Amino acid sequence: MSQVLDTPPAPASPAAATEDAAALAARYGLSVSGARPTLSAYVRQLWARRHFITAFATAKLTAQYSKSSLGQLWQVLTPLLNAAVYYFIFGVILKTSRGVPDYIPFLVTGVFIWTYTQSSVMAGVRAISGSMGLVRALHFPRASLPLSYCLQQLQQLLFSMVALIVILLAFGVPPGPAWLLVLPALALQSVFNAGLALIMARLGARTPDLNQLMPFILRVWMYLSGVMFSLSDKLPKTDLPVVVQQAVQLNPVAVYIDLIRFALIDSFTADNLPPHIWAFAVGWALLAGVGGFIYFWKAEETYGRD
Template identity: 75%
Template sequence: MSQVLHTPPPTPALTPDAGPAEHDLAALAARHGLSVSGARPSLPDYVRRLWARRHFIGAFATAKLTAQYSQAKLGQLWQVMTPLLNAAVYYFIFGVLMNTKRGVEDYVPFLVTGVFVWTFTQSSIMAGTRAISGNLGLVRALHFPRAALPVSFCLQQLQQLLFSMAALVVILLAFGVPPTASWVLAVPALALQFVFNAGVAMIMARVGSKIPDMAQLMPFLLRTWMYGSGVMFSIHQMTGPGSGMPSWVGPLLQVNPAAVYIDLMRFALIDSFGGAMLPDHVWAMAVGWALLAGIGGFIYFWKAEETYGRG
């Protein structure tokens, strides 16, 4: 017995004269005030949305900081012990074995300040690199400005640095560095460094969301950057007259943004680290790096807002 196959008639194509209520979805959505889910808002609107979630950013940063060492027996003491142990290792290798402390007054406060300030930048950038790729569940489940993630991670690292600063003050006093009025300069220096760190973290968050392997590469790049930032040695001493270094090496190392913020903190906190050791126009450079990285990084991150968590 033969069976006749019936092919359904083709669906009529949408015609230009079709009514918008039936066929023009864009017009229908506009009529009811609907918008594409996850679409990138304008830059001013994005800033407003991010500011409206400032309480979430602060609470998220504090919660991450609290949970960071929750499984360790010493708990939050590791916030201070980790950079101190790093400083002890650097002191032995660079200060003692390589004698980079030669000619540097108050070398231990000099070194510890450099390690603490560098750790702030290093940790912020590393956390920023994983901000999107490491939190895909949160990104896909909730609708919020994605920039809140790298900013909150930088805020977490700032909070951790403030804990460490208490230990730094003890070290300064123990090694005979008196408190002076210049200590207040640490506040604007840290504020500018935070803006710079947040900008670079947002750049790396976008890169890391597209290239997951970047998180494995970053420790090597950051270690190289650290060695050129004067964390363990004085750039002024190592590249000054009689050092044998080409004349262009010193200025090149001194405009390095990490070195700029480290030297500003040393100038603010250590009395023997005078203005002669700072490059010319150092505050202008600090502001310039903060604005360049902060504004540029924010815009670069915002341009890919609607792509995060997809694919």
Template identity: 70%
Template sequence: MSERTNDGGVAVSAAPSPDEGLTPAALAAKYGLAVSGARPSLGAYVKQLWGRRHFIIAFSQAKLTAQYSQAKLGQLWQVATPLLNAAVYYFIFGVILHASRGMSKDVYIPFLVTGVFVFTFTQSSVMSGVRAISGNLGLVRALHFPRAALPISFSLQQLQQLLFSLIVMFLVAIGFGNYPGMSWLLIIPILLLQLLFNTGLALIVARAGAKTPDLAQLMPFLLRTWMYASGVMFSISGMLKDRPEWAKLLLQINPAAVYMDLMRFALIDGYGAAQNLPPHVWGIALGWAVVFFVGGFVYFWKAEERYGRG
């Protein structure tokens, strides 16, 4: 098309664009464009995570190695820290406060050590999870990968740390007359269920911590309260024997208490019958694991496109 100008020249006007009048959404659909960093579907997200499985495992191992790299005792602190905590709790609760009501010393010490190590697994998973995004913003902003890989890798790191602690738990149990038996095989499904629960909880607090970094400062107080309410240092059924049955059951079915009781049942001879475990305790453990893992994963995935953009 052409038209004559005032000075006698000819001006050429461009033909109308074939995209003229299209909305941005229509343009994107026409040329196959997608929003950078947009959240994929849940199925695609799971596939992306599976494709990064080697990165998740390697990242967790690297974090575990670096955790005590500056300490002279190195990886021994993985075992020494919860063991020293157990010694302090035994002195305060076992010797001074006599929290071992109804249990002999031979039962109470493996009871306490098992409780401290198992609760530390959950506690450490939560504390590392709450900082998984906010503490790794450089990595989140520099690379494109499913962000759930971070809290999942931190949970695996804590599992690897617990595996070192299991050696001490076994030695303490044997030292007080609890020898390996068929019940010890239950440790494998117990740890798998607790890992699923811990990972789901880590995903939940990772999203919350990404939005509110101050949550990392509050979390130690919440975890300490949870620890005291979960029977780490005392038997819930023994301590609350004069309280209403519903109060005792409420504390017994909380996730931390459930996984500790199952581990004690596996390691300590006669523990289940003596401590009156809640009915259907395996079903409760499975329920907590599935609900928190699935719910936490979906909850974290829904905010995928917002991580690192604050």
């Protein structure tokens, strides 16, 4: 009785196995889970979730002070108290108010506009790293998170702007057509903030220590942005080279602060503005907004998988 031994088939090479898997996926219309979509498809996905972004931002803002006795009143009190502290230190003790007409409206405007960017940056750093449960549980465009946090900070700013208008009127600053310039200035700043938040969200997802480092970087940035004093008045009195002085005046936050001061405060005239400031405002918004969005999108498939 003879026995025939069949030779087992040779194992498929990795390349062949990959080719077979790709063929099967194409045949049945399968795709890689969580793969990065094209840029245009990503934009469409975000637009389809615009209601989620808005609702998430509103819910976060409502819950922020829900356990406080004064509740949502802190949305106005917090920036006002910050402005009061800065006024006491810089306006009363250090006398930076000298030579600055309407110093209190000048200071409060700077504090409110600076706080908008500062809060957007810090929220962006924590947008992905602080929402890992949501990121790992659901499939959605991850840019929804930093954008919703930026929208939350914009809603916070709108509450502060009501208080700012009251302060302007109380200190004799009359309303005028120039106040309408606040709208394009804030729109450009919002695009800049969103782009910066997207950049920080990607960096923060990989480097948790960034959350501890950013307050120190932001503090230096605040002093370089003329929040408490007039850059056009103080910089010429320093020994800094002209190029450095121009770079300080044209840093993005200083640009947006100056534009909104120019719109709201009559005594803050065009002489206080650096040249071509609107062009720089648009340029910063496009650079951060478009660049930040693409930078964040390129790492879309890595969020929540580290």
